[in-house]
Amino acid sequence: MTKALLADLEWRGLIAQTTDREALTKDLESNPISFYVGFDPTAPSLHIGNLAVICTMRRFQLAGHKPIPLVGGATGLVGDPSGRNEERSLNDESVVVDWVNRIRKQLESFLSFEGPSAARMANNLDWTAPISALTFLRDIGKHFSVNQMLSKDSVSARLDGGGISYTEFSYQVLQALDYLELYKRHNCILQMGGSDQWGNIVAGLDLIRKVESGSGHALTIPLITKSDGSKFGKTAGGSVWLDPEMTSPYAFFQFWIGMDDADVEKLLKVFSFKSHEEINALLDSLKSNPGAREAHRALARELTALVHGDHDAEQAEAAAKALFGQGELSELDEKTLQTTLAQLPRTEIKKSETIPTWVDLLTATGVVDSKSAARRIVKEGGAYLNNEKISGEDFTPSLDNALYGRFFILRKGKRDLAAVELI
């Protein structure tokens, strides 16, 4: 499989750009290499946009290479200008430290830290923090030509647009230093990243050449795009996060299930660890029997399991089946119902108090922004209680409607569900 690694990536559409392809192929095929991918802590969690490169890292490890996931404890304090037309606002140091820890933990679950190709976690704060400003300017800065720095896409875009601070302008130097450090410490000879990272990665290669007379490789993967032009990984509710507290496994599962048919082929290839044959079989099914949605289901199942574990993936799928199945909700046993509802947006009311109207309940779950919005849903005929359509803006569920005496399932439209528990 090692030999076929790049070919496999190619087939999956995962290669945007590489440095000398032949040299890279040769290095990958002759020996296991160390390679790194950096993740800056810009939020408390990684999101689905990070997943393609994470999966790619995993593919490299499965092929016998040694991953160095790097969390940008230092670079996260500075801010990467790549792909942004505005200056980032700086986050508090304590916040970044917290995010570093959380992201490190998330990354750990995708890689193996044992065996011959064990992964090794890195944090660029380790070597960046101790450097004095003078050392930095004399030993590192001297190798950078401002002329070249200005020509990078990430910088020139900003020169034309909203401007750039000295802080963010320096970002590429820090990232270059990371590559140099990892090259020196662990003989890391490949850096991967999203296609917007090309400039930063190449800056590192230049630095390695100048300081160590060494050489390495760069590989970028394309930005995942959707066929309708909208941004992959964004939903109405915002980003799809990998943290189950921020995006429930159920919502995560639904994200994949709801994908356009037109995008499924690309997504399966990018994200699935199935063999080419298996993937092709799923794609055949998608063409011949689209209504069955087998490819969607396989994709959702596999990725939810990868990110949240088998158990949560099964729960999410079971929940989907229960809530969207043709079966009666009342046929679900209490325990299944409870675990299913646990993943939905929810609210609680006291049994002793008067039950609020459907509109008030839905508003309380946060599925709609305002009461007016909830009223509109009722007026337009998109309001359901326990999968049965209701009407009348003042409709109020009664205790008799409660499943097992304590649950209401509210539905808005076709697939937006929320749970109410009577306590």
Place this chain on the structure above:
RNA sequence: GGCGGGUUGCCCGAGCGGCCAAUGGGAGCGGACUGUAAAUCCGCCGGCUCAGCCUUCGAAGGUUCAAAUCCUUCACCCGCCA
């Protein structure tokens, strides 16, 4: 520093004293069709104690029975000149 243009609801963008919660497009939402898809069609799309009321058109003041629309000051953006 001088002169001119601009700042409108999630985004783009009309409106230029009353008929304006504000045209149109996009996004989003609901319905129909279908497959928890796409396309299409229909409807909705500031809030609320909802046949009424309240708060919006960069900010603050002012004129008027009445202002997003007129005046003043301030802030930011964009052109031309220096």
